[in-house]
Amino acid sequence: MAEPKQIGSIQFGLLSPKEIRKLAVTKIITPDTYDDDGYPIDLGLMDPKLGVIDPGLECKTCGGKPGECPGHFGKIELAAPVIHAGFARLIRKIMRATCRECGELSLTEEEKEGYREEIEKLKSLQQPIDDVRRDAFKEARKGSTCPSCGSDMSDVKFDRPTGYYVNDQKLMPTEVRDWLAKVPDEDLLVIGMNPEMARPEWMVLDVLPVPPVTMRPSITLETGQRSEDDLTHKLVDILRVNQRFQENQEAGAPQLIIEDLWELLQYHVVTFFDNHVSGIPPARHRSGRPLRTMAQRLKGKEGRFRSNLSGKRVNFSARTVISPDPNISVNEVGVPETIAKELTVTMHLTERNLEIARDTVLRGPDSHPGANYVRRADGRKQRISDKNREELAEKLEVGWQVDRHLKDGDVVLFNRQPSLHRMSIMAHEVRVLPYKTLRLNLCVCPPYNADFDGDEMNLHVPQTEEARAEAEVLMKVQNQMLSPRFGGPIIGGIHDHISGAFLLTERGSRFDRDDATELLRRAGIFELPEPEGQEDGQPYWTGGGLFSQLLPEDMDLRYTDSSGEPVIIEGGELVEGRMDDRAFGAFSGEILDALLKEYGVREARRFLDNATRVAIHAITKLGFSFGLSDEDLPDEAGTQIADVMTSADEKVENLIETYELGELDAIPGRSLEETLEMRIMQELGEARDQAGSIAEKFLGEDNSGVIMAVSGARGSMLNLTQMAASVGQQSVRGERITRGYRERTLPHFERGDLGTAAKGFVQSSYKDGLTPTEFFFHAMGGREGLVDTAVRTAQSGYMQRRLINALQDLNVKEDGTVRDTRDTIVQMIYGDDGIDPSKSDYGEAVDVERIAERVTGRSP
Amino acid sequence: MGKNYEVSRHDMVPEHEVIPGEKVEELLETYEIDVRQLPKILVNDPVAKEMETEPGDVLRVVRKSPTAGVAVSYRLVIER
Numbered sequence: 001m002a003e004p005k006q007i008g009s010i011q012f013g014l015l016s017p018k019e020i021r022k023l024a025v026t027k028i029i030t031p032d033t034y035d036d037d038g039y040p041i042d043l044g045l046m047d048p049k050l051g052v053i054d055p056g057l058e059c060k061t062c063g064g065k066p067g068e069c070p071g072h073f074g075k076i077e078l079a080a081p082v083i084h085a086g087f088a089r090l091i092r093k094i095m096r097a098t099c100r101e102c103g104e105l106s107l108t109e110e111e112k113e114g115y116r117e118e119i120e121k122l123k124s125l126q127q128p129i130d131d132v133r134r135d136a137f138k139e140a141r142k143g144s145t146c147p148s149c150g151s152d153m154s155d156v157k158f159d160r161p162t163g164y165y166v167n168d169q170k171l172m173p174t175e176v177r178d179w180l181a182k183v184p185d186e187d188l189l190v191i192g193m194n195p196e197m198a199r200p201e202w203m204v205l206d207v208l209p210v211p212p213v214t215m216r217p218s219i220t221l222e223t224g225q226r227s228e229d230d231l232t233h234k235l236v237d238i239l240r241v242n243q244r245f246q247e248n249q250e251a252g253a254p255q256l257i258i259e260d261l262w263e264l265l266q267y268h269v270v271t272f273f274d275n276h277v278s279g280i281p282p283a284r285h286r287s288g289r290p291l292r293t294m295a296q297r298l299k300g301k302e303g304r305f306r307s308n309l310s311g312k313r314v315n316f317s318a319r320t321v322i323s324p325d326p327n328i329s330v331n332e333v334g335v336p337e338t339i340a341k342e343l344t345v346t347m348h349l350t351e352r353n354l355e356i357a358r359d360t361v362l363r364g365p366d367s368h369p370g371a372n373y374v375r376r377a378d379g380r381k382q383r384i385s386d387k388n389r390e391e392l393a394e395k396l397e398v399g400w401q402v403d404r405h406l407k408d409g410d411v412v413l414f415n416r417q418p419s420l421h422r423m424s425i426m427a428h429e430v431r432v433l434p435y436k437t438l439r440l441n442l443c444v445c446p447p448y449n450a451d452f453d454g455d456e457m458n459l460h461v462p463q464t465e466e467a468r469a470e471a472e473v474l475m476k477v478q479n480q481m482l483s484p485r486f487g488g489p490i491i492g493g494i495h496d497h498i499s500g501a502f503l504l505t506e507r508g509s510r511f512d513r514d515d516a517t518e519l520l521r522r523a524g525i526f527e528l529p530e531p532e533g534q535e536d537g538q539p540y541w542t543g544g545g546l547f548s549q550l551l552p553e554d555m556d557l558r559y560t561d562s563s564g565e566p567v568i569i570e571g572g573e574l575v576e577g578r579m580d581d582r583a584f585g586a587f588s589g590e591i592l593d594a595l596l597k598e599y600g601v602r603e604a605r606r607f608l609d610n611a612t613r614v615a616i617h618a619i620t621k622l623g624f625s626f627g628l629s630d631e632d633l634p635d636e637a638g639t640q641i642a643d644v645m646t647s648a649d650e651k652v653e654n655l656i657e658t659y660e661l662g663e664l665d666a667i668p669g670r671s672l673e674e675t676l677e678m679r680i681m682q683e684l685g686e687a688r689d690q691a692g693s694i695a696e697k698f699l700g701e702d703n704s705g706v707i708m709a710v711s712g713a714r715g716s717m718l719n720l721t722q723m724a725a726s727v728g729q730q731s732v733r734g735e736r737i738t739r740g741y742r743e744r745t746l747p748h749f750e751r752g753d754l755g756t757a758a759k760g761f762v763q764s765s766y767k768d769g770l771t772p773t774e775f776f777f778h779a780m781g782g783r784e785g786l787v788d789t790a791v792r793t794a795q796s797g798y799m800q801r802r803l804i805n806a807l808q809d810l811n812v813k814e815d816g817t818v819r820d821t822r823d824t825i826v827q828m829i830y831g832d833d834g835i836d837p838s839k840s841d842y843g844e845a846v847d848v849e850r851i852a853e854r855v856t857g858r859s860p
Numbered sequence: 861m862g863k864n865y866e867v868s869r870h871d872m873v874p875e876h877e878v879i880p881g882e883k884v885e886e887l888l889e890t891y892e893i894d895v896r897q898l899p900k901i902l903v904n905d906p907v908a909k910e911m912e913t914e915p916g917d918v919l920r921v922v923r924k925s926p927t928a929g930v931a932v933s934y935r936l937v938i939e940r
């Protein structure tokens with residue numbers, strides 16, 4: 001194989017007609033592809049000199065077989081030149097800035113020299129020259145006579161995509177070419193063009209390069225019929241018109257016909273390059289589908305750049321539906337056996353793994369920890385089959401390679417789109433499991449933003465030792481538990497983990513020997529602590545005491561839980577308080593945070609795995625459910641809520657009356673109407689809050705919904721209020737509903753009604769059901785929410801793309817500076833303080849108080 | 861606008877100061893860079909203009925930073 005070379009520089013330029021002809025291995029004349037026997041026609045669009053795609057044939061230019069031969073360009077000699085539409089605007093710009101007679105740029109020699117020097121300087125500084133070019137063009141366009149020959153400069157009108165007019169006379173492409181050819185080389189430098197690489201007359205095409213067949217292969221349908229590539233279709237069109245043009249020209253056809261054909265040739269060449277040029281209809285396939293020509297292959301999301309170069313499809317990857325498994329570690333991912341048998345890791349055989357490899361190969365490709373391929377020392381690859389597995393296992397030697405199945409403990413990358421932050425791709429250890437879904441621990445749902453309503457995720461298998469080591473050290477879930485956004489845990493318990501721990505550590509919860517043993521067994525603890533006490537002669541253990549067994553023995557910690565109650569851990573014992581989302585919940589876990597920072601990620605991960613397993617066992621044991629009847633309120637509550645609503649209604653009526661009498665006092669800086677609205681909103685907000693507290697009072701602390709809301713497991717008291725008591729005011733753009741019909745929101749109300757019901761206050765609860773008008777207002781408010789989310793995601797997605805494009809090549813050097821690819825300093829110290837937020841304490845480099853506390857053993 | 865309006869007196873404008881040539885050399889040595897690898901500032905930037913700097917000068921900028929308290933940066937004065 002040839003030695004890899006370094007790229008010295010890249011030079012962009014235009015292909016000159018000379019280069020196009022030199023590049024071409026043959027000219028193309030016939031608009032046909034294959035003859036009746038199915039062989040490519042010489043001088044046709046599939047000329048064998050252009051390369052080969054059919055297996056069994058050889059390239060007539062390089063002798064390569066399909067796959068070896070890269071393909072070779074051909075050429076079409078155009079009967080008359082045409083404009084390259086991609087440069088149409090630049091052509092116009094140049095014509096407007098130059099003289100038609102002498103071709104010189106309409107600037108004085110001094111001006112030209114000035115611009116040339118400026119461009120030279122900017123180039124040496126590697127700065128963009130766009131501004132100078134724009135100025136030069138602008139200056140040159142200003143004059144009405146040519147400074148060098150004195151002839152009149154007339155304006156060039158432009159008609160998309162390729163029409164040019166001077167004094168309402170159409171310019172033929174030949175005329176355009178002649179004009180551009182007159183522009184002197186020195187003048188091109190002034191407008192930032194390099195005449196060596198890009199003469200303007202090259203933007204008018206005399207000869208068209210024909211892309212090799214390898215980039216426009218034809219496909220054979222089942223019927224045996226050939227279906228040509230869109231580019232080939234386009235080239236056929238060009239050749240046909242070109243031929244007709246030539247015939248007519250030779251026959252001396254009238255100018256009108258010639259011009260028509262010329263126009264047609266121009267159209268085909270334009271659409272060959274870009275079939276979505278504005279100003280002309282796109283060329284279509286016989287079926288009516290617009291053709292996919294050159295520009296379409298490159299442009300946009302489905303184009304070559306975004307879909308094949310910036311992002312590619314890869315081997316050693318899998319994708320399927322995900323489902324939860326609370327029994328595997330957060331560090332693990334459950335991989336279906338069918339996938340594990342398809343994805344492989346290469347074993348490099350040494351004396352030490354030869355026997356293992358032999359066993360693996362012997363199991364063959366169909367039984368699980370087997371292997372699919374062996375590669376001999378000379379690089380020859382052989383597929384393992386049921387038939388040859390024994391023979392191959394026998395032959396294995398040091399130096400060979402075996403592609404073995406994925407097995408437990410392998411490191412893989414796991415990913416869920418949209419990959420918005422670095423925790424969207426994390427490394428997991430494989431656990432090969434039955435069934436067909438990828439399994440993940442529920443604690444990693446928050447960073448992936450995953451749920452199980454049909455979400456799919458991707459899996460990638462690193463193929464080298466370096467990649468595996470890097471993935472393990474940098475990307476393993478346990479190393480991603482602290483967020484680089486705020487320096488606190490983002491991975492932690494959710495939903496039932498929290499409810500379970502909350503119920504488990506409730507004051508007065510007691511467990512007998514059997515239950516306590518079973519509970520701790522989930523955390524891998526097989527010895528019970530001393531019992532808390534005796535009851536009826538039987539020893540008992542408290543939930544808090546059992547939970548303490550999961551904590552490090554020397555742990556001291558104090559924090560307040562989400563209800564504001566203190567939680568105290570002393571010497572690894574939960575002395576006071578109850579576990580809720582502030583204990584080990586995702587985004588907020590204090591215990592988790594302390595463990596991560598003081599005991600290390602392994603300890604924290606182990607705690608999380610155990611705590612969640614214990615919590616799940618507790619909630620299963622104790623029983624926990626929530627249903628419609630949990631929103632039931634006694635009649636008494638109903639009356640109280642109704643009273644609150646009536647009095648709120650009255651208060652609002654009073655406010656409106658005061659307003660109508662002109663007795664309302666405006667809040668400073670507000671109009672009377674605004675004041676009224678604010679007062680009403682305030683009144684109704686209070687009414688709903690009151691209804692909420694009534695509901696809360698009657699639901700009681702044992703209500704499952706209340707438990708979930710209070711512990712922070714899921715939902716809020718507001719959600720419960722809306723379900724059980726009253727939904728409350730609906731709003732659009734932060735105001736009560738105002739739009740609809742003239743002076744009223746719906747025809748069900750009086751004009752000018754400012755009352756609660758007419759303006760979108762929903763008195764009913766979700767459980768009771770909404771009245772038709774309430775339902776309508778609720779839909780209005782709900783729609784606003786949906787639109788906001790849709791717009792926000794679209795906008796933030798675009799912003800994300802642009803930010804990433806701008807920042808992706810920056811990196812932090814050993815000296816702490818942030819630099820771009822040219823080694824230019826962007827920040828003298830990363831983030832001004834040189835701190836990695838994911839190694840920080842909620843953004844601070846150190847938590848001095850906590851350190852003092854640990855050193856002195858006293859809390860401040 | 862009054863004659864004695866100075867941008868540098870504005871609360872939001874950080875402290876700028878031209879640093880002497882030998883200090884520049886020192887700076888470039890510590891970071892092992894060429895002067896053009898420093899962040900840039902245009903001569904016609906209001907602050908640079910007010911300080912009557914010349915292209916090639918290096919400014920020391922001391923900003924208040926929410927993360928580090930004080931953040932020091934350097935900028936090379938350039939023509940547009």
Ligand SMILES: [Mg+2]
Pocket residue numbers: 450451452453454455
């Ligand atoms: Mg989903």
Ligand SMILES: [Zn+2]
Pocket residue numbers: 050051052059060061062063064069070071072
């Ligand atoms: Zn070839």
Ligand SMILES: [Zn+2]
Pocket residue numbers: 099100101102103104146147148149150151
């Ligand atoms: Zn002239």
